[in-house]
Amino acid sequence: MSGERHILILGGTTEARRLAALLDADPGLRVTSSLAGRVAEPRLPAGQVRIGGFGGPEGLARWLREQHVDALIDATHPFADTISSNAAKAAAEVHVPLLAVRRPGWVAGPGDDWRTVDSLDAAARALPPLGERVFLTTGRMGLGAFAHLEGMWFLARSVDAPLPPVPPRMEVLLARGPFTVEGERELLRRHRIDVLVTKDSGAAATAAKLVAAREAGIPVVVVRRPPLPEGVRSAGSVAEAAEWARETAARLPDAP
Structure with a gap:
């Protein structure tokens, strides 16, 4: 693999910040985290950061092309279903590998009502x-x-x-x-x-x-949390997502 691979993380969560820190430490990767801008003073992750929407799936697809993104990771809140839907559509349009990071949901135990x-x-x-x-x-x-x-x-x-x-x-x-x-x-x-x-x-x-x-x-x-868009692969941990990103970057062909 020659040159850096560009990873875009749709973030705003603890998992997204941890993932950005892991991947930003990899010399073969360039990490950009995108934050929606709904929180006045967000906790900023490692790597490059952009704040604000893309303008729907079409705008995200355009940004993926223009910025030569090699892999897209949706690490948004489990209830950010609009963003997740836009990510799935944009990734499919530009043929960029997509992974969703979703922490396990809560499970009721004895005594819970x-x-x-x-x-x-x-x-x-x-x-x-x-x-x-x-x-x-x-x-x-x-x-x-x-x-x-x-x-x-x-x-x-x-x-x-x-x-x-x-x-x-x-x-x-x-x-x-x-x-x-x-x-x-x-x-x-x-x-x-x-x-x-x-x-x-x-x-x-x-x-x-x-x-x-x-x-x-x-x-x-x-x-209940909304389901992921059909066909989107998911990871239940930051470590699993980081491994996917590195393996995906390694499989990509070198740019001409």
């Missing part, structure tokens, strides 16, 4: 019988799904402030994980939370709330 649903709208429909004081940990986007629940009180935690529409009775807690079980216990107690709503992000950094909810006997409404 989980109600699994397919969307935020379904989560809102499930809430009224479960409690009146809700801890929302679904991020700042999509809180409009709960805006009609005027008789309920919400504590919404996110890295940046939510955008309207939002529930009329809501307190916002700006915080970034990782969170501790002790801290989550105190939060549930202090705000008298009686139901938790979360997405199945699968991150260990935010799993403490599930332990605290189990201990407190609080029901949890869990939103």
Whole structure:
């Protein structure tokens, strides 16, 4: 293999930052991480960084061509289904190898009281019988799904402030994980939370709330993650993704 191989990582997650650090240390690879720009002060990864959207699958395909990208890794949040769909379409159009990195989802254990649903709208429909004081940990986007629940009180935690529409009775807690079980216990107690709503992000950094909810006997409404686009290969760990990137780069023919 002659010259550097260009790897584009669609990032914004802990896995994406760890992967960028691993691959950027490889002298045969040039790594660019793309961040959506939705977080005001993102944690920047190693290597080159670009911030902002591409303009749909067509814009991403054009960028892959112009920047001579050799392999594309979708290491976005498990619920960033629009970005994942765009990545699959763009990679297929320009014939660039694509891998999705998806951390394992959470699994309910003894003592957990989980109600699994397919969307935020379904989560809102499930809430009224479960409690009146809700801890929302679904991020700042999509809180409009709960805006009609005027008789309920919400504590919404996110890295940046939510955008309207939002529930009329809501307190916002700006915080970034990782969170501790002790801290989550105190939060549930202090705000008298009686139901938790979360997405199945699968991150260990935010799993403490599930332990605290189990201990407190609080029901949890869990939103399932969307499936990957059909035909997209996935890796369940950073190490597996790094191995795929190196092997893919080694198999590519030399540029003429």
